[in-house]
Amino acid sequence: MDGTFNENDLSRVVEADRAHIWHHLIQHKPFETNDPRIIVEGKGMRVWDQKGKEHLDAVSGGVWTVNVGYGRESICKAVYDQLMKLCYFANTAGSIPGSNFAEMLIDKMPGMSRVYYTNSGSEANEKAFKMIRQIAHKKYGGKKTKILYRDRDYHGSTLATMSAGGQDERTAQYGPFAPDFVRVPHCMEYRKHELDGAPEENFGEWAANQIEEVILREGPDTVGALCLEPVTAGGGVIEAPEGYWPRVQEICKKYDVLLHIDEVVCGVGRTGTWFGYQQYGIKPDFVTMAKGVASGYAAIACMVTTEEVFDMFKDDASDPMSYFRDISTFGGCTAGPAAAVENMRIIQDENLLQNCVDMGDRMMGNLQALMEKHKVIGDVRGKGLFLGAELVADRGSKEPVDEKQAQAVVADCMAQGVIIGVTNRSIPSRNNTLCFSPALIATADDIDQITDAVDGALGRVFG
Numbered sequence: 001m002d003g004t005f006n007e008n009d010l011s012r013v014v015e016a017d018r019a020h021i022w023h024h025l026i027q028h029k030p031f032e033t034n035d036p037r038i039i040v041e042g043k044g045m046r047v048w049d050q051k052g053k054e055h056l057d058a059v060s061g062g063v064w065t066v067n068v069g070y071g072r073e074s075i076c077k078a079v080y081d082q083l084m085k086l087c088y089f090a091n092t093a094g095s096i097p098g099s100n101f102a103e104m105l106i107d108k109m110p111g112m113s114r115v116y117y118t119n120s121g122s123e124a125n126e127k128a129f130k131m132i133r134q135i136a137h138k139k140y141g142g143k144k145t146k147i148l149y150r151d152r153d154y155h156g157s158t159l160a161t162m163s164a165g166g167q168d169e170r171t172a173q174y175g176p177f178a179p180d181f182v183r184v185p186h187c188m189e190y191r192k193h194e195l196d197g198a199p200e201e202n203f204g205e206w207a208a209n210q211i212e213e214v215i216l217r218e219g220p221d222t223v224g225a226l227c228l229e230p231v232t233a234g235g236g237v238i239e240a241p242e243g244y245w246p247r248v249q250e251i252c253k254k255y256d257v258l259l260h261i262d263e264v265v266c267g268v269g270r271t272g273t274w275f276g277y278q279q280y281g282i283k284p285d286f287v288t289m290a291k292g293v294a295s296g297y298a299a300i301a302c303m304v305t306t307e308e309v310f311d312m313f314k315d316d317a318s319d320p321m322s323y324f325r326d327i328s329t330f331g332g333c334t335a336g337p338a339a340a341v342e343n344m345r346i347i348q349d350e351n352l353l354q355n356c357v358d359m360g361d362r363m364m365g366n367l368q369a370l371m372e373k374h375k376v377i378g379d380v381r382g383k384g385l386f387l388g389a390e391l392v393a394d395r396g397s398k399e400p401v402d403e404k405q406a407q408a409v410v411a412d413c414m415a416q417g418v419i420i421g422v423t424n425r426s427i428p429s430r431n432n433t434l435c436f437s438p439a440l441i442a443t444a445d446d447i448d449q450i451t452d453a454v455d456g457a458l459g460r461v462f463g
């Protein structure tokens with residue numbers, strides 16, 4: 001587990017990859033002349049590629065996932081033992097790890113009560129959408145089917161979640177989309193000048209009031225739910241400004257709109273609390289989670305809701321259509337909850353929420369220091385170990401840097417052996433935010449190595 005393998009052994013892997021693999025989210029033309037990157041091993045915060053090169057991973061597996069780091073023997077053992085005992089049975093029946101994880105999870109989510117297992121974040125969001133639609137039929141005579149989503153937020157790659165997609169470069173060319181998904185404006189303080197009528201003061205409350213305007217325009221009797229990320233991830237690492245969440249909560253209550261919080265990125269520790277919504281006193285009706293639930297050791301996602309919602313689906317047992325008529329085949333895999341139990345135990349026993357807060361503060365401090373030094377950094381923001389640095393050509397106008405320059409910073413860090421991220425094919429001409437999400441086990445030295453690499457890269461790319 002230290003990158004000491006023979007590069008030649010892997011040449012066939014590289015060739016097979018080039019010949020047969022269709023990678024996620026990238027253009028493949030460059031692979032006609034360059035080798036694809038193969039990640040071979042991982043330990044702690046570090047991974048090794050096919051050339052044996054070591055990388056410090058500042059993005060937890062590329063997409064905010066490996067929260068407890070690589071090579072955790074106890075998770076692998078828990079998964080192995082569970083698979084030997086029982087690998088699978090459809091979730092029409094229960095399982096030991098399924099019950100154990102649900103109990104642990106609900107203990108961390110006061111007010112919530114029911115866990116629905118699925119196997120991806122998109123699918124978890126779809127389950128909530130389906131429940132919201134069914135509630136519209138059961139309770140409101142087929143009205144209140146509309147689901148509001150926010151500009152810059154992302155909820156997945158399926159057609160329904162793309163219908164709720166606030167990132168136009170992700171959705172372009174994939175329409176037409178499902179009806180009754182309606183967009184509300186973003187709440188990004190740094191770019192409020194791009195929103196018509198946004199005030200200098202009390203922007204948070206104003207941004208929330210824009211949601212009320214949309215509800216009134218659409219008709220409150222048509223709007224069933226509002227789906228939001230607690231901190232927007234791929235849309236630019238955006239924390240809502242003060243005043244936003246209390247007002248959102250009031251609006252939902254006033255118009256009988258269910259609040260669906262997408263914790264696929266923030267969930268299970270990323271911001272320094274178990275869930276992002278717990279940072280802001282939000283009381284959700286649905287919470288969806290995926291990436292950090294088992295840190296990528298097994299595929300698992302969950303849709304969690306309240307007893308009140310659950311009760312609506314068992315109200316009339318004599319009506320064969322009244323319950324939630326839905327299944328996710330791999331929601332019955334036992335490896336996911338077995339890994340999730342051990343993942344959560346590690347976060348608890350190793351005090352990783354506190355480490356996330358401490359290392360997040362350190363990283364934020366380092367990024368603020370870089371902002372003093374490099375005028376290309378227009379804004380740094382985020383929560384816990386979920387941070388972003390937006391690069392601008394001019395601090396006054398906030399004109400973003402060319403996306404190629406932002407990508408050059410990422411490439412320079414990669415050459416230094418540090419993997420960082422950048423918003424990618426997300427908002428047109430706004431893919432200019434560097435993203436950092438190291439594992440919750442990061443040490444002060446790891447954090448400094450990451451920000452030192454960014455310092456060097458910014459110096460080289462921007463002079």
Ligand SMILES: Cc1ncc(COP(=O)(O)O)c(C=O)c1O
Binds near residue numbers: 122125155233265291
């Ligand atoms: C906020 C958010 N929701 C949902 C998803 C979709 O999750 P998955 O890729 O597991 O379907 C993502 C993926 O990046 C995400 O960032």
